[in-house]
Amino acid sequence: MPKRKNTDIEEYTNAKGDRLFRFRLYLGIDPATGKKVTVRRSKLESYATADVLYNKLAAAGIPHTYNANMTxxxxxxxxxxxxxxxxxxxxxxxxxxxxxxxxxxxxxxxxxxxxxxxxxxxxxxxxxxxxxxxxxxxxxxxxxxxxxxxxxxxxxxxxxxVDVPGSSEREKRDTSTNFLESDELRTFLSTAQDVSQDVYTYFAVLAMTGARMSEALALRWSDIDTDTHTILIERTVTSDKHGRPDIGPTKNGVRRRVPLNEQLIPILRKHKLATLSGEYVFRAVDDDFPVDRANPRKWLDAVYEALTANHEQIKRVTVHGFRHTYASLMYELDPNITIKDVQHLLGDKTMKIASEVYTHVTKEGHLRTLTAVNKLDVL
Missing domain, CATH: 1.10.150.130 (Tyrosine recombinase, N-terminal domain)
Known part of the structure; x- marks a missing residue:
């Protein structure tokens, strides 16, 4: 006799002495009622009949009642x-x-x-x-x-x-210029240093790693390797299904190591000495968990307010713009850097950001070279 694989099916004998089969199958929680759903079947004449019915019910799942009055x-x-x-x-x-x-x-x-x-x-x-x-x-x-x-x-x-409109009437923000030039970044970070150590360190990390806003918040001290001069980016601050803060994998599930800039090491060391001990680089005051995801935008506003107070005028960018800034600096500092290289550093599955910034930077470079050529006076 072949071995019976389904252990939920049991053999029994009824009052007449007949050999029959029965099973009990748990289907899960009914989302409509919140109750557990279990089905039972008995008086089945053979194991094979019981097994076929068991698999059919398991595949069908929880039965629902639909009606014409459903909202x-x-x-x-x-x-x-x-x-x-x-x-x-x-x-x-x-x-x-x-x-x-x-x-x-x-x-x-x-x-x-x-x-x-x-x-x-x-x-x-x-x-x-x-x-x-x-x-x-x-x-x-x-x-x-x-x-x-x-x-x-x-x-x-x-x-x-329904004929769905071809485009939105709301104007889409132009993100191709959502980055700071190197001199603007210096001014921004200098002002951020006056705002607070947290703010300065956070934006320095963004500008020198290309990390996403919530990836930087999720950094642990153990991710920073000063021996190999790399930073491991493998998680992000996200939300659970109820909207509560949680830790999860990066946006695309891409785990990457990015180079650790020499200038960033003393900044991180100073930050570590100035903050509460714990696992996370940007930890909350009352818990060893990253600070709230609303903080980076508040920090950005605080820096721009300080810039205004100091009568400094630089381009307004978003927090996400520091990823673009990182990409821009890579192209500016090394002409051999490719779009594929930047895509890898950013941890993107597509070349969208890397390509957008590359296009803008090369256009700017073309304008600079055109201006220089026009200044030639050799004839």
Whole structure:
């Protein structure tokens, strides 16, 4: 007799003496009720019959009851229960926030079967007026309604009859110049030093490593190797599914070592002496955990306020602009640096930032050489 692999299936004998099979299968938590779902089957005439039924029920998962009166809120709960299994906790939280902010106020209490293509067209146009990345909530609604079709809540997806606008009416910020020139960076860091040790060290790390904002916050002292002159970047400050701070892998899951600038070593040593002992370089006061992700933007504002007070005028950049600054300096300092080199240092899966900055820097270089050529007076 072949070995029976499914240990959840058991053999038993009924009152008449018949040899039968039964099983109990746990399917999980029903997202609609929050209760555990377990199914039981018995009086099965053979192990093979029981095994086939067991596998069929396991594959089908938790049974749901759908009806014509289902609201989009109710549909969202069941759609999200599936969708979240494919997302990181931070992405789950971001999706929930977008639903609460943009979709729920418009369609949350609507019956799914009553939502019309006309209403969805108005929604698409409104999103294109309000958001730069307006297709995100539109695509969520499309996906939810497609889910409803598959579950026989509606016969067809009305979103398929919507003409989505080709572009947003909100002007997209030009990020190609979102970096500081070397003299501007010196002025910025000099002023940051007057603001606080934390602020100065943080922006020095950003400018000299190309780390993302939350990657720098997640740095541990053990990541800094002064012997090999490298910094390991392998984690970031993120959010769990409830929006609470958490530590996770980098944005693209790329673990990388970047060169440790000689000038950064004494800055980090001084910072370590001036702060509370702990695992993280930029730790919170009341806990050995990175400072809040809102801090870098506050620190940036504080430096620009100090620059204004000192009557210093430099270009306004975002915190993310220090990644662009790092890339810009790499191209400026070594003409042999390639876009691929910078992409690797930044830990990007695409060449978007490296290419954008390269294009701008080479244009600037062309203008400088053109000016120099025009100054030649040899004829």
């Amino acid at each position: 989009l809120d109710a549909l969202y709960e069941q759609w999200f229960a599936v969708r979240r299994t494919k997302l990181k906790p931070a992405s789950q939280y971001a999706l929930q926030r977008k639903y609460e902010a943009y979709i729920k106020p418009v369609f949350g209490d609507h019956r799914v079967s009553a939502i019309t293509a006309g209403e969805l067209q108005d929604f698409a146009i409104d999103m294109s007026k309000r958001l730069v990345n307006f297709t995100v909530p539109i695509n969520y609604v499309r996906s939810m309604l497609e889910f409803a079709v598959r579950k026989d809540v509606i016969a067809a997806n009305p979103m398929l009859r």
